[in-house]
Amino acid sequence: xxxxxxxxxGDGIGPEIMDATLHVLDSMNLGLQYEFADAGLVALEKxxxxxxxxxxxxxxxxxxxxxxxxTTPVGEGFSSINVELRKRFDLYANVRPAKxxxxxxxxxxxxxxxxxxxxNTEGAYIGEGQSLSEDGExxxxxxxxxxxxxxxIVRYAFELxxxxxxxxxxxxxxxxxxKSTSGLFLKTARAVATEYPDIECNEMIVDNTxxxxxxxxxxxxxxxxxxxxxxxxxxxxxxLVGGLGLAPGANIGTDxxxxxxxxxxxxxxxxxxxxxxxxxxxxxxxxxxxLGLPEKATKLREAIIATLEAKDSxxxxxxxxxxxxxxxxxxxxxI
Ligand code: ATP
Ligand code: MG
Numbered sequence: 001x002x003x004x005x006x007x008x009x010g011d012g013i014g015p016e017i018m019d020a021t022l023h024v025l026d027s028m029n030l031g032l033q034y035e036f037a038d039a040g041l042v043a044l045e046k047x048x049x050x051x052x053x054x055x056x057x058x059x060x061x062x063x064x065x066x067x068x069x070x071t072t073p074v075g076e077g078f079s080s081i082n083v084e085l086r087k088r089f090d091l092y093a094n095v096r097p098a099k100x101x102x103x104x105x106x107x108x109x110x111x112x113x114x115x116x117x118x119x120n121t122e123g124a125y126i127g128e129g130q131s132l133s134e135d136g137e138x139x140x141x142x143x144x145x146x147x148x149x150x151x152x153i154v155r156y157a158f159e160l161x162x163x164x165x166x167x168x169x170x171x172x173x174x175x176x177x178x179k180s181t182s183g184l185f186l187k188t189a190r191a192v193a194t195e196y197p198d199i200e201c202n203e204m205i206v207d208n209t210x211x212x213x214x215x216x217x218x219x220x221x222x223x224x225x226x227x228x229x230x231x232x233x234x235x236x237x238x239x240l241v242g243g244l245g246l247a248p249g250a251n252i253g254t255d256x257x258x259x260x261x262x263x264x265x266x267x268x269x270x271x272x273x274x275x276x277x278x279x280x281x282x283x284x285x286x287x288x289x290x291l292g293l294p295e296k297a298t299k300l301r302e303a304i305i306a307t308l309e310a311k312d313s314x315x316x317x318x319x320x321x322x323x324x325x326x327x328x329x330x331x332x333x334x335i
Contacts (some may be wrong), residue, residue, distance in 0.1 A: 001290060004033040006058040010068025011323075012265025013275035018068045020328035021284050024303075028216035028296060030288070038069030039081055050081055056088060065258045066287060068280065069265040071311045082251075085258060086120055088281060089252035090283070093156045093228065094118040094147065095286065097263065098237035098247065101278075102309045104318060106242035111218040116232025116237055117160065119153040120251060121250035122146060123181070125227045126195035145181040145226065157224035158196040164289070168200040169193070172209045172225035172233065185226055210236060238262060245276045245317050250290065259287040273323035278304060278313040281331065298325035303334040 009015045025032060036057040044050050059065045070081045078084045100112045122144050133318025157169050173190040175182040193201040206229045217240055238247040243264040251258045261279030271274055281304060289295035312319025313330040
């Protein structure tokens with residue numbers, strides 16, 4: 001079977017890390033076809049639009065996109081292209097693995113291997129019901145949580161656990177204080193959990209979760225939570241394992257899924273061959289899992305780990321003297 005994916009090379013370090021990632025994917029004989037599409041600053045310059053219709057059509061058709069970071073210039077229509085993509089394709093699940101890797105600067109030598117599943121479309125980030133009183137003294141915000149939205153994200157987390165052989169889902173909430181929104185989320189999560197007796201489910205209040213993550217991160221396997229809590233917790237988890245250089249993310253909807261690196265365009269190092277391609281490569285590994293190729297995904301992750309262990313051609317952020325492409329070649333040679 002040949003699968004076509006939409007490839008967005010992006011801005012800043014985007015093209016460099018994408019070329020490196022495709023070099024590694026090409027070495028794996030996956031039968032993947034790439035359909036290149038533009039978005040971000042490069043699209044604005046070429047087509048006069050940040051997010052051209054052709055790019056949206058390509059993602060809609062292929063249902064899978066691998067995307068480098070994008071620059072959203074201020075004052076060009078939307079506040080963020082990433083948020084716009086999330087809205088257009090109703091990408092309700094933001095899935096962020098955090099795993100300790102050898103020879104990376106992190107607080108925990110090993111033992112962190114968890115996935116945050118963040119609800120991506122509701123909660124505190126709906127962008128509605130925000131107001132500031134005329135005297136500037138009082139600000140209000142509306143949060144929205146629905147049973148449907150809660151159910152689909154919690155179900156996604158449990159299905160992910162089953163598919164990847166993970167054992168436990170922790171539902172993170174603040175239902176003791178945010179009784180309506182977090183309360184509905186928790187109640188819905190409990191109902192979904194009864195359908196998955198093979199997966200352990202526990203509940204944890206978000207503030208305690210933060211402390212527990214820092215003190216005993218090994219107790220977590222999959223975390224599922226609402227938008228705002230998930231935003232904060234997933235960055236906290238990236239910090240536990242050494243920062244953004246190794247943090248991938250997926251935005252998943254019913255009709256499309258977009259895989260990416262969590263970091264931005266890093267304009268300070270763009271065009272210098274210094275960018276670490278691992279986050280995007282790990283995003284590609286998530287994509288392979290999603291495509292039903294878990295053995296290939298594992299092979300890719302193992303090659304990355306072996307390269308880090310051997311300190312072979314690593315980029316400067318990892319203390320190496322290699323560059324983006326030499327690092328990718330070292331990974332490809334281990335596949
Ligand atoms: P943007 O505006 O697109 O978010 P940014 O500079 O605000 O870009 P990041 O791109 O996330 O944010 O970069 C933060 C810091 O981390 C920068 O100093 C950057 O050089 C570094 N960095 C980010 N990604 C990488 C990478 N893949 N390899 C090496 N360094 C990186
Ligand atoms: Mg940034």
